[in-house]
Amino acid sequence: MYLITGCAGFIGFHMTKLLLKKKINVVGIDSLNSYYAKGLKLERLKILKKYKYFSFFKLDIANKKKLNKILINLNNFKVIHIAAQPGVIYSFKNPDSYYKNNVLATDNLLKSIINKNISQFIFVSSSSVYGNQKKFPIKENSKLKSINYYANTKIKCENLVLKYLSKKNISTKIVRPFTVYGPYGRPDMLIIKFLNYFRNNKAINIYNFGNHMRDFTYVKDVVKIIYQLSNKKNSKIKIFNICASKPVKINKILDYFEKLLDKKINFKRKPKRKGEMEITYGSNTNLKKFVKINNFTNIYFGLKKTIEWYNEFPKKNLFNLHK
Numbered sequence: 001m002y003l004i005t006g007c008a009g010f011i012g013f014h015m016t017k018l019l020l021k022k023k024i025n026v027v028g029i030d031s032l033n034s035y036y037a038k039g040l041k042l043e044r045l046k047i048l049k050k051y052k053y054f055s056f057f058k059l060d061i062a063n064k065k066k067l068n069k070i071l072i073n074l075n076n077f078k079v080i081h082i083a084a085q086p087g088v089i090y091s092f093k094n095p096d097s098y099y100k101n102n103v104l105a106t107d108n109l110l111k112s113i114i115n116k117n118i119s120q121f122i123f124v125s126s127s128s129v130y131g132n133q134k135k136f137p138i139k140e141n142s143k144l145k146s147i148n149y150y151a152n153t154k155i156k157c158e159n160l161v162l163k164y165l166s167k168k169n170i171s172t173k174i175v176r177p178f179t180v181y182g183p184y185g186r187p188d189m190l191i192i193k194f195l196n197y198f199r200n201n202k203a204i205n206i207y208n209f210g211n212h213m214r215d216f217t218y219v220k221d222v223v224k225i226i227y228q229l230s231n232k233k234n235s236k237i238k239i240f241n242i243c244a245s246k247p248v249k250i251n252k253i254l255d256y257f258e259k260l261l262d263k264k265i266n267f268k269r270k271p272k273r274k275g276e277m278e279i280t281y282g283s284n285t286n287l288k289k290f291v292k293i294n295n296f297t298n299i300y301f302g303l304k305k306t307i308e309w310y311n312e313f314p315k316k317n318l319f320n321l322h323k
């Protein structure tokens, strides 16, 4: 049995669905917050609820009492902690949400599970913890530097995991995914945001004149890898990048979009914004040594799949951003 936090979010949804398809029981928790349209989270939940192996609790894990009420009935399970307040730019606007949903929530969860019978704990951190590095590809042992408050809270969460679980007999892993994209993606992230702008014929701002490079990693690859990791034992806490290790310039992504959509894109090139990493390019060597990975989904194919999903998704108004 797995406990998945953030099961109605983008990555949590794909993670939960993969487990349910394998007929594994999942207890899913999500506060269904309104960082982006709650309706999109409900659409994802609707799919998960079709599986009899799934139980859902609408719950804020920063609420100790309510969390303990659910955990009291669970025994012998694996935990994948995905719930968080994500987003770089929003962390300058509403830092409190990051403190509560990342630091406080993770602290609460760890305190609540520490004495339970659990065999695995996986914390989903982020590549943002690396900030702007000089050496590429970025290895897991690079010095962490937060250049925004989101990254700062993710580093704090990693430290909490180390503090609470280092001496416990629980296989613990911290994973740092790099720019995840795919169907049911987050509306505030580049790919879905772009698709939404194209649909509304709005001009898109391309920051850093399109020169940012991102190590785009397809969501189905990410959750498959986390599943594999959850089946492997380790005595010391291990940290893994999850990335295709093939960075692509945003200008190149725009070319791909024009080709796949067969239309000219209306965009405005703008200077860099504060707090954004210029290049994300991770090393996946350690990961590949630990689990068997055949291939990462090629970005062009992944984009094509995402566009196909987007075109068929009926409730496109759910991608409109209000933040």
Ligand SMILES: NC(=O)c1ccc[n+]([C@@H]2O[C@H](COP(=O)([O-])OP(=O)(O)OC[C@H]3O[C@@H](n4cnc5c(N)ncnc54)[C@H](O)[C@@H]3O)[C@@H](O)[C@H]2O)c1
Binding pocket: 005, 006, 007, 008, 009, 010, 011, 012, 029, 030, 031, 032, 033, 035, 041, 059, 060, 061, 062, 082, 083, 084, 085, 086, 100, 101, 105, 124, 125, 126, 127, 176, 177, 178, 179, 180, 181, 186
């Ligand atoms: N999407 C990416 O590219 C990416 C890359 C690196 C790391 N990550 C990390 O992966 C995780 C998931 O990201 P995502 O893109 O799926 O984001 P998401 O916002 O779609 O999912 C997070 C979910 O957690 C829930 N949540 C937030 N605070 C909660 C709380 N206190 N209690 C219960 N539920 C709560 C939200 O309602 C949401 O459904 C985050 O930890 C994020 O930092 C994401």
